[in-house]
Amino acid sequence: MTMISIEAVVRPERIHHVTEALESVGCQGFYYSNVTGEGRQRGVEVFVGRGGAMASRHSVPKTIVRTVVVDDMQEAVITAIIEAARTGDKGEIGDGKIFVTPVTEVVRVRTGERGETAV
Amino acid sequence: MTMISIEAVVRPERIHHVTEALESVGCQGFYYSNVTGEGRQRGVEVFVGRGGAMASRHSVPKTIVRTVVVDDMQEAVITAIIEAARTGDKGEIGDGKIFVTPVTEVVRVRTGERGETAV
Amino acid sequence: MTMISIEAVVRPERIHHVTEALESVGCQGFYYSNVTGEGRQRGVEVFVGRGGAMASRHSVPKTIVRTVVVDDMQEAVITAIIEAARTGDKGEIGDGKIFVTPVTEVVRVRTGERGETAV
Amino acid sequence: MDSGNTAWLLTASALVLLMTPGLAFFYGGLVRSRNVISTIMLSFMSMAVVSVVWILWGYSVAFGDGNAWVGDLSFLGLRGIEPGDDMLFAVFQMMFAIITPALITGAIVERFKFTTYLVFLVIWITVVYAPIAHWVWAPNGWLFEMGALDFAGGTVVHINAAVAAVAAAILVGKRRNPGLEPGNLPYVVIGAALLWFGWFGFNAGSGLAADGVAVNAFLVTNAAAATAALTWGVLSQIQNKKMSAAGVATGAVGGLVAITPAAGAVGVMGALAIGLGAGVFCYAAVLIRPKIAVDDSLDVFAVHGVGGIWGALATGIFTVSAFAGVPGLIEGDVEQLGIQAVGIVATLAYSFIATFIILKVLDLIPGLGLRVSDRDEDVGLDVAAHGERAYVSDGAD
Amino acid sequence: MDSGNTAWLLTASALVLLMTPGLAFFYGGLVRSRNVISTIMLSFMSMAVVSVVWILWGYSVAFGDGNAWVGDLSFLGLRGIEPGDDMLFAVFQMMFAIITPALITGAIVERFKFTTYLVFLVIWITVVYAPIAHWVWAPNGWLFEMGALDFAGGTVVHINAAVAAVAAAILVGKRRNPGLEPGNLPYVVIGAALLWFGWFGFNAGSGLAADGVAVNAFLVTNAAAATAALTWGVLSQIQNKKMSAAGVATGAVGGLVAITPAAGAVGVMGALAIGLGAGVFCYAAVLIRPKIAVDDSLDVFAVHGVGGIWGALATGIFTVSAFAGVPGLIEGDVEQLGIQAVGIVATLAYSFIATFIILKVLDLIPGLGLRVSDRDEDVGLDVAAHGERAYVSDGAD
Amino acid sequence: MDSGNTAWLLTASALVLLMTPGLAFFYGGLVRSRNVISTIMLSFMSMAVVSVVWILWGYSVAFGDGNAWVGDLSFLGLRGIEPGDDMLFAVFQMMFAIITPALITGAIVERFKFTTYLVFLVIWITVVYAPIAHWVWAPNGWLFEMGALDFAGGTVVHINAAVAAVAAAILVGKRRNPGLEPGNLPYVVIGAALLWFGWFGFNAGSGLAADGVAVNAFLVTNAAAATAALTWGVLSQIQNKKMSAAGVATGAVGGLVAITPAAGAVGVMGALAIGLGAGVFCYAAVLIRPKIAVDDSLDVFAVHGVGGIWGALATGIFTVSAFAGVPGLIEGDVEQLGIQAVGIVATLAYSFIATFIILKVLDLIPGLGLRVSDRDEDVGLDVAAHGERAYVSDGAD
Ligand SMILES: Nc1ncnc2c1ncn2[C@@H]1O[C@H](COP(=O)(O)OP(=O)(O)O)[C@@H](O)[C@H]1O
Numbered sequence A, B, C: 001m002t003m004i005s006i007e008a009v010v011r012p013e014r015i016h017h018v019t020e021a022l023e024s025v026g027c028q029g030f031y032y033s034n035v036t037g038e039g040r041q042r043g044v045e046v047f048v049g050r051g052g053a054m055a056s057r058h059s060v061p062k063t064i065v066r067t068v069v070v071d072d073m074q075e076a077v078i079t080a081i082i083e084a085a086r087t088g089d090k091g092e093i094g095d096g097k098i099f100v101t102p103v104t105e106v107v108r109v110r111t112g113e114r115g116e117t118a119v
Numbered sequence D, E, F: 001m002d003s004g005n006t007a008w009l010l011t012a013s014a015l016v017l018l019m020t021p022g023l024a025f026f027y028g029g030l031v032r033s034r035n036v037i038s039t040i041m042l043s044f045m046s047m048a049v050v051s052v053v054w055i056l057w058g059y060s061v062a063f064g065d066g067n068a069w070v071g072d073l074s075f076l077g078l079r080g081i082e083p084g085d086d087m088l089f090a091v092f093q094m095m096f097a098i099i100t101p102a103l104i105t106g107a108i109v110e111r112f113k114f115t116t117y118l119v120f121l122v123i124w125i126t127v128v129y130a131p132i133a134h135w136v137w138a139p140n141g142w143l144f145e146m147g148a149l150d151f152a153g154g155t156v157v158h159i160n161a162a163v164a165a166v167a168a169a170i171l172v173g174k175r176r177n178p179g180l181e182p183g184n185l186p187y188v189v190i191g192a193a194l195l196w197f198g199w200f201g202f203n204a205g206s207g208l209a210a211d212g213v214a215v216n217a218f219l220v221t222n223a224a225a226a227t228a229a230l231t232w233g234v235l236s237q238i239q240n241k242k243m244s245a246a247g248v249a250t251g252a253v254g255g256l257v258a259i260t261p262a263a264g265a266v267g268v269m270g271a272l273a274i275g276l277g278a279g280v281f282c283y284a285a286v287l288i289r290p291k292i293a294v295d296d297s298l299d300v301f302a303v304h305g306v307g308g309i310w311g312a313l314a315t316g317i318f319t320v321s322a323f324a325g326v327p328g329l330i331e332g333d334v335e336q337l338g339i340q341a342v343g344i345v346a347t348l349a350y351s352f353i354a355t356f357i358i359l360k361v362l363d364l365i366p367g368l369g370l371r372v373s374d375r376d377e378d379v380g381l382d383v384a385a386h387g388e389r390a391y392v393s394d395g396a397d
């Protein structure tokens, strides 16, 4: 069985929902980090300089979360992330994306275990 | 058609050029983040402690930017990044690197769309 | 010869050991960044609010480090990271993981070089 | 005007003014980082709004002759207040009026609607703060006449703000996603340090002169702050094997709160006792609070309420005739303790009820309302209400 | 020496000194994070450089007898200034000389060459600041003799710095990559708070005594700051449905600027009017500025120029005989307004031209020059000019 | 009590108190970010612990009659100190006792065991600080009687703390992983600014009156700070082509240290010379320090030791009869220089030996010990000793 990396770009305010969803679907581990993203969501209005006027900021704060899992968990994880990250029932622009990439090897630093058992 | 992830490590002061270049070449989305990098560039001189003396700091601030695109955009994106990230005409040590990796699936959180249309 | 990306999630306090190990094993470059991780290590005790009581924080600060190398360096790099990142002889929960993923192309921004020579 | 007294009162007024930004950072550091600006602004805007209200009518409502319950409008716009001791008193008192509602905001951070808060400030100063200040500090105020001791505002400022905070927290409801840890601990410490520094003006200025009373007030203020900070630190170390910086800072504030009503009435040994009590009681209250259904987010009642009540009672216990002219419990007289209790209960009752009614009404007015939308709360009020982010350091900085 | 006056002036001097680090953080928070240290240093170094210049010859050029235009060198090295009221005056004035050029730096952040700036400091204090101070505050200064009212430095400090800022911004040119948002908003607020706090020394110290004038100056200072902050906040809320913290902080500074020349001459109602005007005018100016070709990056002219001019004129409008001994427009006399206008125009003209020439010359001197290299500007001046990064928290911290 | 003097001394006491949080941020900004809270707490807890010790017995040990070497216990618990000039003196002196051990902590950051430090504070104040204060400042202290000049604590505070820092650094050993750069440079600058601001109280308060001596002390304090900051900046620019903000801030502190003993004894020209010397000597010392085996992490000795010794000697050089009543070297008299040297040597010797013994004993007591575990040091003391992180801004904030 092969392993894959599932990375999701989500709204920062949803990250807790997402990590809970990952836990509940049986993810062994993951990590997340704040990034700045640009997509279809055309930014937020922010004050510039001394606060006289506002401007639209193209880039918006996003959070990425990444988990490496075995192949057959792909759909479960994707479904879990979508449910946790989506705004309302229909979703809104800016809700994010999920990217799946192949992983050829996983190693647990503590034990040196390899592959699936290390995930 | 397959999808790929293009990740570039660039100088922080060039990130705006790079994101503009990505937009102009038709990237649907991307994200970026500050990291600390080490490469051939042997660091910068910084003051240590109370500012009596300087030392060379091996690691330097870099920014990574990542975009997932369909396969056939690879060359366009790479060319765009190189042009935007390179210092001067000849480039300088520390201008960065670009890494291309395969992506097996992309999902749009909002709609649940998959694959190319989700990119 | 193909190229791979080796990414390790390690304890922040070990990052220097890891980067030194990478250098000594001949890595041309790498970058690292602080993230927040969750795994088997069930968090740290921290004070909440005004410091009346402590709570366990699931997520813990971790550092990820990533290096792209040619295929045949995989084992050397993994061994180097394990040695540098492991706590004590036996390791402890939370010491981290290493993920290997395929890389299809590498470009040096400065020169436009491709593939192995660009790594 | 004595130039020395004037010099000290000018300084003390500036010091008390600085307490409000101090509080802004103290509170701002305790919230999660997406709300730090909005939390700071809750305090900062009190400087803007209350100064104006105080000048226009607030001072008059508080210190106009009036009756036992409330001042009159004789000093509207500070009319008739000549640039002398009277004006100096009005200025000094203005700074107290500024910080009191700012204290309340600790209970409503991360979800209260900002524009409504500004309206609330105007009404609350007029309807709650000014009358209570009149009761306690105006020569014809009923608590003043009864002999209640409140040197620098234990009831008027702290108990008052604390119980109003509870009313506000009840009405605005709990936060959806309270953060676990303070977002910026150095801000908490610098905030506490500025509060400690400014509190010398608060307490040692309240005698309105640069004399022995001021010197004693200064000493006991420092003594109580230090003792309470130390007490909290030790309790924290014993219970958790770690010493929380937020806790030590909170302990210091608790000690400062508790010594406030007593600063003109007790000696240094009394101050150590008051500080010790403040450390213990506030620590216990902060431990208990999460078990209560009310989301008094930054523990306003646990610190300013509990510390303030303890201080007001302790004033009745430790006051010595040599200072305040009346004997306390340690000198064998229980009467002052009773008077102090009346002041506490009256303040608790009036402030709670009046604040509750004000906010209830504001909640019902179309266009106002107490609470931001869920979406704004999730995104954080810095962006949602102020269009700003505290720290910008991505590539786009 | 009266001990009370001395106590207040010592305090006031310390307060004014603190304004410069306050300004450093105010400005430092407004730039992008790769330039925060360099921006802070522009202000901080003024404390180092101007103190020395002031002692060696600056004070003498400003307050030596001389003629109507400039002082003489009789007090070189503070020779003959005994440790008494004269020395206290020299110290108090030193703090004003320190902050004035620091104000200019808001226009040149993120691209001005640091070493050239240090040279500029020395020359500018000597050639621009000291003479203008002489005109306005020396008993034989021509504006003083004409009866221009500038209690605490509206022209000498604010208009002067603001127009010099414009000259500097023109000459150094625009930034290549201005950031969109302030890099650290809490710094902006703590900076504004320290400015507000220190301004009590600035204004209430300028009567050189702890008396009724000082008390009134203290009150009107706070009133104008609060009103202007509130005005800005309300305008910002109306226009954008959000209340900018940077805006409110800027409003407060605008109000403080505007009340500066008037602090000894107007009553509290005048102060509210001045604050209101400052809020409106500075807000409008900050809105308009981006449309102008000059990159006065942190709006020095929009705040200190517009606020300073408004304040200087408002002094002519709202001054009351009871305070300043001369009637203003509201008492039906237009003359003072005219005198104020002369002071404004003279300061604008002299400071602009002199500053322009100084910088032009510095630009031509080999090894100096006004502007950093493009590369340094892109990388950020913290690393390029100071070899430092503001925050280090990667694994290598 | 003169109200003016009282006003100034109250203000000065508040200013000196503020120096300790200032120092907390100065030091806190210099360490790596995982230790900023623990570093801040080392200073902050001195406010809590030393205040209590000072009230209970510290003041008595320092200023009780006693003999030439140490006070007695006549003022235990400040017994018999009436709320007047005596109490004001006790308060003012308390603030000096608070900051002195906080200065030491710069040498032991990032690895010293926090609970042991608290015990150390109690003992060190009693056994080292109070006696040396008695020697120098009590009317029957042996150095006082010998005529040693130490206006505001160059030996008592700075040399004393600096040499104790060396003893502590030797015993606790080197850091495992010292960071390369300061973790938060703006904190270093705001810390230095608060120190500079507070130092006006430190020095200009030490004459215990608002008079000409205070004015002169204020002036020379500012002059020396500015000169030393400028000197450091220039040296840094020459040597490295960049001007370190941390360096300029350190230069200012070095200048303030050096002028401390001299503030009541020298004129402004002497102050410029002292500042210049401080800049040069401290700069050189900071350059040399890394080559020494002792990990005095934040250069306490290089700044407070070297600066303090230079200042104490410079007092003997530049003192003028007109101020201090005794002639210095520049007036042709070498005797005072000799007396100053005796004070320096005695302080160096006693403080080093006593501190060394105290720490050695604490190291041996089970449950105490000087050093945290390697693991705690690697993780950082903020989490390890305080259960806190300075900044929390991940998704879980
Ligand atoms: N092709 C992509 N590659 C990398 N990141 C992307 C890509 N598309 C979107 N993103 C990230 O996802 C975030 C949300 O995308 P956006 O287009 O706004 O949402 P939606 O797909 O719901 O319209 C963006 O801010 C960006 O950071």
Ligand SMILES: Nc1ncnc2c1ncn2[C@@H]1O[C@H](COP(=O)(O)OP(=O)(O)O)[C@@H](O)[C@H]1O
Residues within 6 Å of the ligand: B009, B036, B037, B038, B039, B040, B041, B060, B062, B092, B093, B094, B095, B096, B097, C028, C029, C030, C031, C066, C067, C068, C069, C108, C109, C110, C119
């Ligand atoms: N093999 C690699 N894997 C990961 N990151 C790399 C690698 N090589 C370089 N980098 C990143 O790219 C940055 C620039 O690389 P550097 O070697 O300095 O530039 P150049 O290729 O122009 O000489 C480095 O700081 C590092 O962060």
Ligand SMILES: Nc1ncnc2c1ncn2[C@@H]1O[C@H](COP(=O)(O)OP(=O)(O)O)[C@@H](O)[C@H]1O
Residues within 6 Å of the ligand: A028, A029, A030, A031, A066, A067, A068, A069, A108, A109, A110, A119, C009, C036, C037, C038, C039, C040, C041, C060, C062, C092, C093, C094, C095, C096, C097
């Ligand atoms: N499957 C995974 N995918 C992504 N990150 C992981 C995964 N498993 C662990 N991690 C990261 O590695 C860190 C250490 O993992 P943990 O399970 O605590 O260690 P150990 O494997 O030694 O028990 C976690 O905090 C998490 O950030």
